[in-house]
Amino acid sequence: MSATMKDIANETGLGLATISSYFNGGNVRPGNREKIEAAIEKLHYEINETARGLKTDRTRTIGVVIPELQNMFAAKVICHMEDILLKHGYAMIVCDCRTDRKREREAVEFLKKRRVDALFNIPVDNEGGHLKSFLKTGRPVVLIDREIKGIACDTVCTDNFRAIADAVRLMAANGHRRLGMITGPQEISAARERLRGFRSACEELGIAEADCVTACGDDTMEGGARAAEEILAGEKHPTGMIISNYSMTVGAIIRLNEMGISIPEDLSVIGFDNINFAKAMNPVLTIVDQPETLIAEAAAELLLKRIEAAGDEAEGARHVVIPARMVEGRSVRKIRGEEK
Amino acid sequence: MSATMKDIANETGLGLATISSYFNGGNVRPGNREKIEAAIEKLHYEINETARGLKTDRTRTIGVVIPELQNMFAAKVICHMEDILLKHGYAMIVCDCRTDRKREREAVEFLKKRRVDALFNIPVDNEGGHLKSFLKTGRPVVLIDREIKGIACDTVCTDNFRAIADAVRLMAANGHRRLGMITGPQEISAARERLRGFRSACEELGIAEADCVTACGDDTMEGGARAAEEILAGEKHPTGMIISNYSMTVGAIIRLNEMGISIPEDLSVIGFDNINFAKAMNPVLTIVDQPETLIAEAAAELLLKRIEAAGDEAEGARHVVIPARMVEGRSVRKIRGEEK
DNA sequence: TTGATAAACCGAAACGTTTCGGTTTCTGAC
DNA sequence: GTCAGAAACCGAAACGTTTCGGTTTATCAA
Numbered sequence: 020m021s022a023t024m025k026d027i028a029n030e031t032g033l034g035l036a037t038i039s040s041y042f043n044g045g046n047v048r049p050g051n052r053e054k055i056e057a058a059i060e061k062l063h064y065e066i067n068e069t070a071r072g073l074k075t076d077r078t079r080t081i082g083v084v085i086p087e088l089q090n091m092f093a094a095k096v097i098c099h100m101e102d103i104l105l106k107h108g109y110a111m112i113v114c115d116c117r118t119d120r121k122r123e124r125e126a127v128e129f130l131k132k133r134r135v136d137a138l139f140n141i142p143v144d145n146e147g148g149h150l151k152s153f154l155k156t157g158r159p160v161v162l163i164d165r166e167i168k169g170i171a172c173d174t175v176c177t178d179n180f181r182a183i184a185d186a187v188r189l190m191a192a193n194g195h196r197r198l199g200m201i202t203g204p205q206e207i208s209a210a211r212e213r214l215r216g217f218r219s220a221c222e223e224l225g226i227a228e229a230d231c232v233t234a235c236g237d238d239t240m241e242g243g244a245r246a247a248e249e250i251l252a253g254e255k256h257p258t259g260m261i262i263s264n265y266s267m268t269v270g271a272i273i274r275l276n277e278m279g280i281s282i283p284e285d286l287s288v289i290g291f292d293n294i295n296f297a298k299a300m301n302p303v304l305t306i307v308d309q310p311e312t313l314i315a316e317a318a319a320e321l322l323l324k325r326i327e328a329a330g331d332e333a334e335g336a337r338h339v340v341i342p343a344r345m346v347e348g349r350s351v352r353k354i355r356g357e358e359k
Numbered sequence: 360m361s362a363t364m365k366d367i368a369n370e371t372g373l374g375l376a377t378i379s380s381y382f383n384g385g386n387v388r389p390g391n392r393e394k395i396e397a398a399i400e401k402l403h404y405e406i407n408e409t410a411r412g413l414k415t416d417r418t419r420t421i422g423v424v425i426p427e428l429q430n431m432f433a434a435k436v437i438c439h440m441e442d443i444l445l446k447h448g449y450a451m452i453v454c455d456c457r458t459d460r461k462r463e464r465e466a467v468e469f470l471k472k473r474r475v476d477a478l479f480n481i482p483v484d485n486e487g488g489h490l491k492s493f494l495k496t497g498r499p500v501v502l503i504d505r506e507i508k509g510i511a512c513d514t515v516c517t518d519n520f521r522a523i524a525d526a527v528r529l530m531a532a533n534g535h536r537r538l539g540m541i542t543g544p545q546e547i548s549a550a551r552e553r554l555r556g557f558r559s560a561c562e563e564l565g566i567a568e569a570d571c572v573t574a575c576g577d578d579t580m581e582g583g584a585r586a587a588e589e590i591l592a593g594e595k596h597p598t599g600m601i602i603s604n605y606s607m608t609v610g611a612i613i614r615l616n617e618m619g620i621s622i623p624e625d626l627s628v629i630g631f632d633n634i635n636f637a638k639a640m641n642p643v644l645t646i647v648d649q650p651e652t653l654i655a656e657a658a659a660e661l662l663l664k665r666i667e668a669a670g671d672e673a674e675g676a677r678h679v680v681i682p683a684r685m686v687e688g689r690s691v692r693k694i695r696g697e698e699k
Numbered sequence: 700t701t702g703a704t705a706a707a708c709c710g711a712a713a714c715g716t717t718t719c720g721g722t723t724t725c726t727g728a729c
Numbered sequence: 730g731t732c733a734g735a736a737a738c739c740g741a742a743a744c745g746t747t748t749c750g751g752t753t754t755a756t757c758a759a
Contacts, residue, residue, distance in 0.1 A: 021496070023715055034739040039717060046737065048725090063492075068473045069412045070715035074744050078409060080452075088438045098428045101455055105466075110452045110473060112420075115441055126445075133408045133450060152403075156361070240635065269639050276641045295580065299609050301616045301641060363745055374709040379747060386707065388755090410745035414714050 022062035030058040042066055072134070080110045081322065082130030083139040084123060084149075088115040091265050091293045092309060093141055096163060099315030100139065107323060109136075116143060118238075124149040131156065137322050142167055145206045159325035161318050166208045166338070173325070175318045175339045179209050182307045182343035183216035183263060186289045187224065189305070189345060190259040194354030195287060197230045199250035199257035201267050203238040210238070213263045232257060236267040243267025244274035251280070258287060258354060265292035272300070283352035294346060303348030313341050362402035370398040382406055412474065420450045421662065422470030423479045426458040431605050431633045432649060433481055436503060439655030440479065447663060449476075456483060458578075464489040471496065477662050482507055485546045499665035501658050505548045506678070513665070515658045515679045519549050522647045522683035523556035523603060526629045527564065529645070529685060530599040534694030535627060537570045539590035539597035541607050543578040550578070553603045572597060576607040583607025584614035591620070598627060598694060605632035612640070623692035634686060643688030653681050 024038045031038075031054040041047045041055050058064070072078040081104055085093040101111050112135065114126035123143045127150065130138065137159045140150065147170035150160055160172040183200070190198055200217045203210030214233065221231045232253055236246035243266060250257060262268045268290035275282065282288050282302065290297060290306045297304040317339045328334075364378045371378075371394040381387045381395050398404070412418040421444055425433040441451050452475065454466035463483045467490065470478065477499045480490065487510035490500055500512040523540070530538055540557045543550030554573065561571045572593055576586035583606060590597060602608045608630035615622065622628050622642065630637060630646045637644040657679045668674075 025715080035716090036718080036740075037738055040738085043717080048737065051737085065468075065472050067413075067715055069409060069418060070744090071717075072409045073407075073413050073714090073746085074716045074718085076744080088434060088441070094428060094434055098455055101428070101453070102457075105454065105469070110469070112450045112452055113441070114445065115438055128405075129445070129450070132405050269635055273635075273638045276639070276643070295609055295613075296636065296639070298613045299616070299636070300639070303616070365745080375746090376710075376748080377708055380708085383747080388707065391707085407745055410714090411747075413716085413744090414746045414748085416714080 022064040023067070024064075026062055027055060027058045027064055030062065031055055076134070077136055078134050079108055080112060080133070080135045081137050081139060082127075082133070082135035083111055083113045084116055084126045084130070085113065085139075085141045086116060086118040086123075086143050088113065092164070092311060095311035096315045096318070099312050100319050103316065103319040104323075118143055120144045120149070127153050136326055137161070139163060139318060139322065141165060145208070159322060161322050161325075163314065163318055164209050171336045173321045173337045173339075175314050175321065175341070176209065176212075177309050177314065178340050178342045179212035180216040180219070182309075183213045183261060184220035184223075185343075185345055186261045186307055187217055187220035187226075189289065189347075189351060190261070190287065191220075191224045191226070193259075193287070193351050195257075195259035195351075196226055197255060197257045197259070198226065198232075199260045200231070200233045201236040201243055201246040201250070201260070201262045201271060202233050203264055203267070204235065207238075210263065217261065230255060230257075236262070236264075236270070238264050238266060240266045240270030240273070243270030245270075247271035247274050248278070251278070251286075259289070259351065260286055261289045263291055265290075265296075268292070268304075268306075269296070272304075282350050287351040289351060297346065297348055300348070300350070302350055304350045305348040306346050307343050308346045309343050310341050317341065362404040363407070364404075366402055367395060367398045367404055370402065371395055416474070417476055418474050419448055420452060420473065420475045421477050421479060422467070422473070422475035423451055423453040424456060424463060424466045424470070425453065425481045426456060426463075426483050428453065428455040432504070432651060435651035436655045436658070439652050440659050443656065443659040444663075458483055460484045460489070467493050476666055477501070479503060479658060479662065481505060485548070497669075499662060499669075501662050501665075503654065503658055507548070511676045513661045513677045513679075515654050515661065515681070516549065517649050517654065518680050518682045519552035520556040520559070522649075523553045523601060524560035524563075525683075525685055526601045526647055527557055527560035527566075529629065529687075529691060530601070530627065531560075531564045531566070533599075533627070533691050535597075535599035535691075536566055537595060537597045537599070538566065538572075539600045540571070540573045541576040541583055541586040541590070541600070541602045541611060542573050543604055543607070544575065547578075550603065557601065557603075570595060570597075576602075576604075576610070578604050578606060580606045580610030580613070583610030585610075587611035587614050588618070591618070591626075599629070599691065600626055601629045603631055605630075605636075608632070608644075608646070609636070612644075622690050627691040629691060637686065637688055640688070640690070642690055644690045645688040646686050647683050648686045649683050650681050657681065 024035055027038050028035050033051055088094060104111055116122035116126050120143055131153050138153055139161050141164045142162060145167060147167040150170055154160060162172055162174040164176055166174045202214045205211055232250050232255055234246035234249040236242035262271050280286055290304050292309055294308055297306045364375055367378050368375050373391055428434055444451055456462035456466050460483055471493050478493060479501050481504045482502060485507060487507040490510055494500060502512055502514040504516055506514045542554045545551055572590050572595055574586035574589040576582035602611050620626055630644050632649055634648055637646045
């Protein structure tokens with residue numbers, strides 16, 4: 020079928036080892052180098068990464084397991100990681116486990132069989148059971164967006180605590196003293212941190228606990244819609260609402276539109292992620308914008324370093340935290356003193 | 360390191376061929392079957408797909424090359440394909456070429472080196488130069504969303520012509536007789552078809568050619584914004600605007616907001632793709648919704664069939680066309696007789 | 700029990716690389 | 730021209746599977 024190194028060896032009269040050395044950056048005399056290149060050209064030779072992978076036990080492939088490819092945050096992070104990894108000659112196999120623990124575990128097993136060199140994971144199983152057997156192989160794992168206690172591996176997360184605390188402060192600076200927050204499921208560390216940020220900032224600003232209502236939106240559009248409704252149905256009518264992920268933001272806004280609630284006249288809103296979506300809103304939505312590019316870079320760097328260092332004494336897990344930034348639109352109204 | 364078939368053979372006292380046969384659905388006596396399963400359990404054996412791939416020259420891996428992962432349409436299609444392929448034991452390596460021909464060509468070469476069994480491609484290079492060498496390997500290619508003349512391979516496309524023609528008809532049914540359309544680059548077959556649909560429907564409905572203005576938005580957000588402005592700057596003030604892909608829709612809407620143009624009072628709009636985005640608009644945007652799920656299913660089916668049929672006499676290329684559907688929101692105004 | 704037929708099983712060779720230890724060729728100082 | 734040391738080169742073995750042809754074992758009718 021296609022040409023092999025042996026064919027190149029025959030064509031050039033050189034030995035197999037020399038050809039291999041050529042492809043792996045070894046020293047080859049200039050004349051032979053030319054001969055090899057001519058033979059490659061002539062025979063349309065292309066290195067067989069499968070064979071190479073078998074021999075070296077390195078597939079130059081990274082496994083990625085995420086809860087949802089449709090998830091903007093995950094998609095953006097992956098997109099940038101792919102860019103960086105490709106430059107280093109690594110391929111990426113992405114598995115979307117649809118926020119399902121069983122599928123997540125299966126995905127990891129699938130990737131293990133394929134001998135991926137390392138794993139990126141935005142974990143669904145907050146106990147990390149799916150990672151145990153992979154970790155035993157000694158191959159590195161980098162967790163993104165969420166930590167798991169008891170699983171010793173590198174992590175890269177947004178500074179979730181501060182992200183939401185900043186949102187609260189922005190609301191307060193505009194005179195809001197009754198706030199609602201739509202949270203994610205509390206098994207997830209990122210969602211916990213965000214809620215913690217909310218409570219802590221409220222306390223710091225002297226906002227009474229009774230004036231802070233929260234509702235869990237399950238990180239889904241439907242959940243976000245339901246939670247928005249729930250918050251507004253309560254007797255404490257918040258003047259400002261903070262929504263702590265992208266899907267829930269979309270869901271909540273759809274529902275607010277349906278309910279005929281105007282932003283920001285009837286309710287001020289701070290959403291999460293996806294600047295393009297925010298800008299397309301009328302009025303432009305104020306959001307917390309996560310630094311996907313920086314996260315991807317940090318994660319890729321961590322991962323590549325671990326792969327290179329394979330075999331060395333593994334050093335302790337690193338935890339990188341990256342700040343988010345507020346992008347102000349016009350969805351937060353300034354409340355005057357007299358009208359609280 | 361990890362256990363091999365040889366270890367299983369030693370453990371069970373069986374031969375290598377029997378173990379292999381076990382893993383490939385061959386006949387093994389029940390007693391031996393149990394022994395093998397016990398050994399697998401004990402040694403934590405996992406089949407090595409790399410070795411298998413080398414031997415069989417089938418990696419059970421599909422290469423995917425797309426212009427942009429951020430592209431909603433591409434992301435959705437990929438998401439469903441991944442689902443189907445995983446069920447069949449296939450992995451997917453996705454390469455995002457950032458709408459760049461050179462990167463697209465490199466991506467195909469990269470995947471070829473990795474011996475992927477087949478290729479999915481939403482092509483950027485409309486001459487298909489990047490595919491030639493891959494096609495020579497005899498491995499199948501399925502083109503999605505765009506055809507390339509002169510490249511004989513299966514394709515799966517939306518019925519782009521009718522999708523936009525329907526949009527025009529909807530506008531006309533609401534009394535609009537002066538229309539603007541934001542098109543994609545005309546090198547791309549899908550964009551050509553959409554423009555053709557626009558012109559054809561306008562003609563059919565007796566809308567004067569002078570009342571149909573078009574502007575090319577390059578399939579990007581920025582381009583969509585620019586094109587929207589261009590169309591409204593002309594002396595013919597269209598009452599309705601049709602935008603022929605998702606990014607351009609977002610871009611155009613952002614710009615319209617910035618310009619203070621209200622939808623649909625000042626201008627009726629029909630956008631493209633992403634039903635969630637459309638529903639989050641206020642008023643809800645009327646859009647053309649592409650059937651990503653059906654496209655993914657059709658493409659995966661075509662591909663798997665080709666892979667199974669490898670070696671058989673290749674039958675002629677198939678071209679599947681799938682209808683889009685209109686999802687009506689409130690962004691198209693009904694114009695009364697007197698006020699044109 | 701026997702014999703014929705089918706079902707299981709077996710080991711060796713092969714897939715296309717990398718790597719190891721050993722051999723040849725080059726280089727340049729004398 | 731010689732020699733030592735370095736640089737280049739070499740073939741064979743190995744990685745973990747599948748597959749081929751051939752052998753053993755099971756099955757069952759007579």
